[in-house]
Every structure is written in structure tokens, then in C-alpha cells.
Amino acid sequence: MTTAAGHTEAIRASRVIGTAVSNQQGEHIGTIEDVILDKTSNNIMFAVIGFGGFLGIGESYHSIPWSVLDYEKSQGGYVVPFTKEQLEAAPHDSIDALTKGDGTGARDKSYEYYNVPPYWM
Amino acid sequence: MTTAAGHTEAIRASRVIGTAVSNQQGEHIGTIEDVILDKTSNNIMFAVIGFGGFLGIGESYHSIPWSVLDYEKSQGGYVVPFTKEQLEAAPHDSIDALTKGDGTGARDKSYEYYNVPPYWM
Numbered sequence: 001m002t003t004a005a006g007h008t009e010a011i012r013a014s015r016v017i018g019t020a021v022s023n024q025q026g027e028h029i030g031t032i033e034d035v036i037l038d039k040t041s042n043n044i045m046f047a048v049i050g051f052g053g054f055l056g057i058g059e060s061y062h063s064i065p066w067s068v069l070d071y072e073k074s075q076g077g078y079v080v081p082f083t084k085e086q087l088e089a090a091p092h093d094s095i096d097a098l099t100k101g102d103g104t105g106a107r108d109k110s111y112e113y114y115n116v117p118p119y120w121m
Numbered sequence: 122m123t124t125a126a127g128h129t130e131a132i133r134a135s136r137v138i139g140t141a142v143s144n145q146q147g148e149h150i151g152t153i154e155d156v157i158l159d160k161t162s163n164n165i166m167f168a169v170i171g172f173g174g175f176l177g178i179g180e181s182y183h184s185i186p187w188s189v190l191d192y193e194k195s196q197g198g199y200v201v202p203f204t205k206e207q208l209e210a211a212p213h214d215s216i217d218a219l220t221k222g223d224g225t226g227a228r229d230k231s232y233e234y235y236n237v238p239p240y241w242m
Contacts, residue, residue: 010166010224012216013134013156035134035158042165042187042240044158045131066163095133103131119163 020077021049021069027084032069033061034095036103043119045107048095051087060092063110067119082114090114141198142170142190148205153190154182155216157224164240166228169216172208181213184231188240203235211235 013035021029033050037043046063069078080087091109098106111118134156142150154171158164167184190199201208212230219227232239 009160009162010220010222010228011158011160012169012220013158014138016158017135035156037132037134037137037156037165037187039130039132039192041130044163044165066158071160099131099133101131107131 016047020075021080022075022077023080023082023084023087025083026075029080029084029087030062032078035066036063036099036107038103041120045103046110048098051092061095061098062087062090062092063098063106064090065111065114065116068114068116137168140192141196142201143196143198144201144203144205144208146204147196150201150205150208151183153199156187157184157220157228159224162241166224167231169219172213182216182219183208183211183213184219184227185211186232186235186237189235189237 016032016035019032021032023029030049030051032047034048036045036048038045044066047066047069049062049064051060051062064080068080070080071077072079082090090113091106093106100106108118110116137153137156140153142153144150151170151172153168155169157166157169159166165187168187168190170183170185172181172183185201189201191201192198193200203211211234212227214227221227229239
């Protein structure tokens with residue numbers, strides 16, 4: 001797994017933001033809108049993917065575990081192992097709601113939905 | 122410790138980038154230029170602070186452990202527990218060099234210099 005710059009592990013957050021996301025069927029899913037960081041535990045909580053909408057109106061944001069994002073050089077973006085249907089049915093909300101309080105609500109829901117082992121246990 | 126938005130733990134990477142950094146003596150140190158993420162371990166490797174220079178020419182970048190950044194609402198930015206002299210003598214380089222390979226070179230040097238317990242052991 002390498003980043004756009006050919007790195008294997010170290011990735012600049014500013015380069016992650018704005019990167020396209022597709023699924024393994026080659027369908028465009030959305031764009032990385034932000035990465036949510038945990039101040040107290042040194043962990044990346046989740047990525048936020050924007051799924052469209054017009055000028056941000058009606059745009060829906062999904063929290064997705066960082067570890068499921070694989071950078072695919074040939075696609076010029078991240079690939080996630082989910083179908084469009086799985087993603088459409090996934091927990092989503094406004095970014096403010098996703099990062100509300102300590103953000104663990106959206107984090108826990110997304111790890112559970114995508115069946116990703118929690119990093120915090 | 123709270124973010125600008127009043128959160129306690131969940132912080133948007135896009136809001137961290139560009140935030141001012143000062144020390145406990147109230148001296149302006151620089152600006153968070155980027156946050157370096159570890160793709161394979163779910164961890165935040167380090168923050169990159171820019172220390173000035175003109176139009177990016179001669180600008181010097183320091184890698185700094187994420188855990189030492191405390192957000193101070195009254196300052197509108199992060200505060201680090203180091204003197205200007207400590208920071209001036211700290212390891213620094215271009216951002217490309219800091220994130221070279223897997224980024225562990227710059228990470229290890231900065232944790233050692235600032236005497237911060239490594240998260241990866």
C-alpha cells in the first residue's frame with residue numbers, strides 16, 4: 001500500500017483531504033472531506049467521506065475507519081471494500097454531528113457497521 | 122484541553138492545519154503546516170510546524186510529537202512546553218525529507234529530542 005507520493009506509511013493529512021474514493025467495482029463513491037484525529041490517544045479516529053449533494057446542500061457525510069482505505073495508484077485514489085448499497089445504507093450525518101462531543105458516537109457506529117476491529121480496545 | 126470548536130477529543134485535521142503555535146512564554150513559534158498520518162498503524166506520527174522563511178524559501182519545518190500540542194483557547198492556538206532555544210536547536214528539514222520513506226526517521230528523532238515516550242513501543 002503506497003501513497004500518491006510513493007510512501008509506504010507516512011501520509012500528509014493535507015494530501016489525504018480531497019482524494020477520491022471508489023469501491024472495488026470501480027464505482028466512484030465520494031471524496032475524503034476530512035480526517036478526524038483523537039487529541040488524547042494519538043489515534044486517527046476515522047475519515048469523513050462526502051457523498052455528493054449540490055454546493056454542500058444536502059451533502060451527506062460518512063465516517064469510515066481509516067484502516068479500510070487502501071490507496072490505489074492506478075485509480076489515483078482510495079478504494080474501499082464495500083458495495084454502493086452497503087455505503088448508502090451506512091451511518092451518515094453532518095460533519096458537525098459526526099464530530100460532536102468526543103466523536104466516539106460516530107466512530108463506534110462506523111466501526112460496528114463496517115465490521116472493523118476497534119483500535120481502542 | 123478543547124479544540125476551537127469546543128470539542129474535547131475529536132479534531133478535524135483541516136482545522137489543525139494552519140493553527141498558530143506558541144510556547145508557554147507566549148512567544149509565537151510558527152504554524153501547523155501539516156499532520157503526518159501512519160497508514161498502517163492508525164496512528165498520528167507527528168505534526169509539522171513551519172518556522173517562517175519568506176514565501177516558503179528558506180522555511181524550516183520541525184516534526185513534533187502530536188501529544189505535546191495543547192490547544193489554548195485564550196491564545197487561539199497550540200502551546201508547546203519548549204523554549205525558543207530548544208525549538209531552534211531541534212531537528213528540522215524540508216517536509217519532503219521529514220516524510221521520506223516511511224517517515225520514521227523524522228518521527229524517531231523528534232520523539233527523542235523532545236523526550237516524549239514513543240507510541241509505537
